[in-house]
Amino acid sequence: MIDTVLHYLVPTLLVLGTVVFMEWFAAWSHEHIMHGWGWGWHKSHHEPHDEGLEENDLYAVVFGVFAISLFWVGASFWPVWWIAxxxxxxxxxxxxxxxxxxxxxxxxxxxxxxxxxxxxxxxHRLHHAVEGRDGCVSFGFVYAEPVDSLVKKLQDNKRGFDQNALKEDDQRSAAE
Incomplete structure (x- = not known):
């Protein structure tokens, strides 16, 4: 009985723990790498463009290659497979x-x-409300702080932000 529970519990905890860790890591890397030394690729994401792909998509390729590598390692060491x-x-x-x-x-x-x-x-719209890489808020992708908290952070930011961005979204939402 205990073996059966552990057989399912350990992989489940590895998967769920990895998803939670990835949200933290993605937010951290978004703030400190993509808005830091990795801005060269990420800048394309903060600028208008008509192309379907952007240079920033290379980050998804890097993470994808990393995950595939972990599946390969996980073929010999099962916990790594569940992390992948x-x-x-x-x-x-x-x-x-x-x-x-x-x-x-x-x-x-x-x-x-x-x-x-x-x-x-x-x-995430508030993340893009600031021009450039400095002064942005909300670096996560799945978890989002309350909007009021993010607006306050932006207002405290010396660079300010486009306050009409949220109003436009609410107007578009009401019109639909």
Missing amino acids: VGISIYGVLYFFFHDGLVHQRWPFKYLPRKGYLKRVYQA
Whole structure:
């Protein structure tokens, strides 16, 4: 009985723990790498463009190669395989929330009107409300601080931000 429980519990905890860790790591790397020494690739994400792909997508390739490598190692050491599953699940969540919901890189448009999805959407819009790499807020992709807290952080920021961004979103949402 205990062997059966552990057989399912340990992989489940490895996957869930990895997904939670990845949100922390993604937020940390977004703030300290992508908005730091890695700005060369990430800058394309903060500038208007018409192309379907952007240089910033290279970060997804790097994380994908890392996950694939862990699957390869995990073929010999099973805990690493479950960690690779967790990273892959996080990649799907990132694609859904960031590329799809926030940046509308899907073939259809959806603007959340309330609840958690609206908060994630607005938090990332506030991330983009500052020009350039300095002074941004909300670096996570799945977790989003309350919008009021982020607005206060932006207001405390000397560079300020475009306060009309959230109003435009609310007006578009009401019109639909």
